Amino acid sequence: MDTLRYSSIAARSPKFWMLLIGLALIAVVGVLSAHHMEVEGHVITGMNNQIVWGLPHVFAIFLIVAASGALNVASIASVFGRAEYKPLARLSALLAVALLAGGLAVLVLDLGRPDRLIVAMTQYNFKSIFAWNIILYTGFFAIVGVYIWSMMDHSMQKYSKKAGLFVFIWRLILTTGTGSIFGFLVARSVYDTAMLAPMFIIMSFAFGLAFYVLVLLASYTWTQRPLGDFVLNKLRNLLGVFIASILYFVAVYHVTNLYATEHHAVEKFLLVDGGIYTTLFWVGQVLIGGLIPLALIYMPQTKNCRKTLMAACAMVIVGGFAQVYIIVVGGQAFPLELFPGMEVSSAFFDGEVSQYCPSIWEILLGIAGIAISLLLVTVGVAVLEFLPDSLSDKIVEAKK
């Protein structure tokens, strides 16, 4: 077992089938929910003409952002030449594709006219960052596919480094594009900042890595393959740096906003009296998604502890979800300022904080996105050689 070998999951245990069927059922329920939404119209959802993007978009954007970050591990190996990450690269690329597919599925199924997807694929307004994202997302599938091929096919391995570099650049542009979906909305106070694009990149690093570590731990535990502490501690430290970076970006975002008087109202809303959004920020994003996982990662007592690493990853995902919720829904809940400094009211809810309560259909559709992602990973590792037989310290350290 001293050499690195990859293999698919040979054992088709009942546990494996239960996982597969369970994920497929969740995905089917989500698709049926989307169908119900399409037949009845979005009136059955919690979304309205004030909160036009709701929970499905939170799930979709979270998964798309995480997809880009999940590729980080592969990039570190291919682009930055860190050989100890190379055994982890295949799963990293598979997870990236799977997360993107799950996110896009939710996004597409929430469209008012999902039957017109072909229109979105054939008619482009190149001034729209959304249209560019459609190209970036579909391109991502293609080039990550080539990247996986270059890693798996011995004759193609000479292209692996170049493919890795190309994918790395592509995904940076992709996440910049996703952040810019919001960053370009100059009229909305929460979004009007160039900070969003780079912040989305650093968010992707953390969310994607958290997903990656959880999938890695689950795969190796369930298939009883050796997984050493060396790999996990590398990833643990990396996750710590990414969590701290998010906190830094969030701090800069709010401090720069607080400097400008015109943004005081929106900052007060987000940080002090925004109700659910304020709670999500301090408890969800900062505490659960930032400070506690940082403590779990860097406390000397938790070194080599897998349970705390898993807890830290889960918290990063929960905190990240809260962060995306604040950006997507909170950003719309704060009233549009048509007349800054004035008190505005109308029969169309002008000047009011918009209300949003997600419906069960949206929740089911969103969860289906995660299920689709995990289903693809499960099928992927079962049929193709994504996972090394062993990631023991001996094997990974030998790659250094």
Next chain:
Amino acid sequence: MNNVVNKAYKLLRKSEQVTDEQKTDQSKRSFIGGLVGASGLAVAPGVMLYQIASAKPADQAVTNKVRWGMLVNVNQCTEDCDACVTACNDEHGLWPEEGSSTDSQWIRKLTVKDPSTQNTKSFPVMCQHCEHPPCVDVCPTGASFKREDGIVLVNMHTCIGCRYCMMACPYKARSFVHEVLEDQLPSTPRGKGCVDSCNMCVHKVDAGDNTTACAQACEKDGHQAIVFGDLNDPQSEISKRLKDFGGTQIRADLGLNTGVRYQGL
């Protein structure tokens, strides 16, 4: 005596003859009148068709020689009047339920109060038909588009219902159709799952009516707070008013050059 009777008889006959002549004249007149009326009825549709043809033949593209716009005089708009809103709902078959957060509203009355002076103003806000519309910029399929004459519309055949335009619009002017529509009007095509907004009564504009439902209703109610017209024509009422009294744009800082301007804001 006989002479007197004869004279009287002749006079009576004469008067009767006069009355008959008058009757003949009247019937002639009514005949001619009817003829003219009938001719008028026969010719009128042609004249109307000619008017339509002179407005914009259906096979002729819209040009940028005109830029349609509206001027809202806030000082002439009263807080208790919502004639423009009702007219818009009737013209386009919107009829939103009161308090509904999902029904389409193309025009709404805004009440704006200055907290430092307590000065309150009430006026309508609708799609501002920007020269550089953010909704058009962000639409991935190009379904949101601006006509050459400045009217911003949604192509109901290519809108995929992503609602990005609603996120981008600084004026909250767009609505998403949340449920199946019934009793739609042929002049205003709309559909579940698509986004719609004020279309500046494009069907009326193309028919050469040179007005919108809201402007008509406002005029009918005697406020005359909304003037519709060609911003490119210096002789148009709207251009003259803008030149004489000025006009402001909502969120002018965004540099969108709106087609809807306000006086007295």
